[in-house]
Amino acid sequence: MTFASISLEHKQQVLDELRQIKQQFAAKNWFPGTSGNLSMRVGDFSPEEFHFAITASGKDKSKSTPEDFLFVDKNGQAVETTSLKPSAETLIHCEIYRLTGCGAVFHVHTVFNNVISEWFGEQGAVPAQGIELIKAFNIWEENAPVSIPVLPNFAHIPSIAELVPDVLDARIPGILLRGHGIYAWGQDAFEAKKHLEAFEFIFEYLYHSILLKNSVPQVTLDGRR
Numbered sequence: 628m629t630f631a632s633i634s635l636e637h638k639q640q641v642l643d644e645l646r647q648i649k650q651q652f653a654a655k656n657w658f659p660g661t662s663g664n665l666s667m668r669v670g671d672f673s674p675e676e677f678h679f680a681i682t683a684s685g686k687d688k689s690k691s692t693p694e695d696f697l698f699v700d701k702n703g704q705a706v707e708t709t710s711l712k713p714s715a716e717t718l719i720h721c722e723i724y725r726l727t728g729c730g731a732v733f734h735v736h737t738v739f740n741n742v743i744s745e746w747f748g749e750q751g752a753v754p755a756q757g758i759e760l761i762k763a764f765n766i767w768e769e770n771a772p773v774s775i776p777v778l779p780n781f782a783h784i785p786s787i788a789e790l791v792p793d794v795l796d797a798r799i800p801g802i803l804l805r806g807h808g809i810y811a812w813g814q815d816a817f818e819a820k821k822h823l824e825a826f827e828f829i830f831e832y833l834y835h836s837i838l839l840k841n842s843v844p845q846v847t848l849d850g851r852r
């Protein structure tokens with residue numbers, strides 16, 4: 628499917644949805660210091676050809692302007708004449724679309740995802756168990772353990788993108804970058820948002836639970852420490 632053959636109406640719908648989600652995430656303070664990027668696929672997916680709308684690089688994502696998004700191809704190259712630059716992290720989006728065929732990819736920097744990615748960075752994954760919200764990932768097995776991959780953070784984005792295939796887990800719709808932020812995706816924007824919110828809940832839960840475990844003396848049932 629060529630970019631030109633995708634209807635203008637569909638492209639506009641995607642931009643409208645992205646704009647709404649950007650405002651909702653900005654209201655949660657999920658784009659501090661111009662960080663974060665959002666994308667949504669337009670048209671059909673095939674690994675050989677796909678297109679998506681993505682946030683322009685370096686913008687204040689809490690503001691809405693006519694210059695917030697542009698369309699790119701599977702290599703992250705703009706498909707229309709524009710002065711806008713796609714997100715510096717577009718190649719990571721490209722790799723996630725290529726490997727999953729998903730419909731939307733959202734990336735945010737939060738204090739909780741940064742702290743947790745650092746805490747578990749050395750072991751390469753964040754373990755979580757017994758948290759009801761993993762049902763948001765469509766995991767219904769009782770007390771199922773999940774493991775959220777953590778990749779090292781490099782200034783050279785292609786070096787991060789090339790590690791994505793090694794850690795991507797079909798059951799877990801997200802990857803953390805150590806000391807940087809999270810990428811979450813889904814078959815559409817609704818699902819990607821649901822996944823991102825569930826990840827952030829899990830990170831916040833783990834943050835508090837690790838802090839409690841390390842600060843409250845562990846008392847056994849017979850009163851011994």
Ligand SMILES: CSCCC(=O)C(=O)COP(=O)(O)O
Nearest residue numbers: 661662663664684685714715
């Ligand atoms: C200012 S945060 C550093 C870049 C980054 O990690 C990010 O998410 C935003 O980059 P973009 O090019 O998408 O604005």
Ligand SMILES: [Zn+2]
Nearest residue numbers: 662663716808
């Ligand atoms: Zn980032």
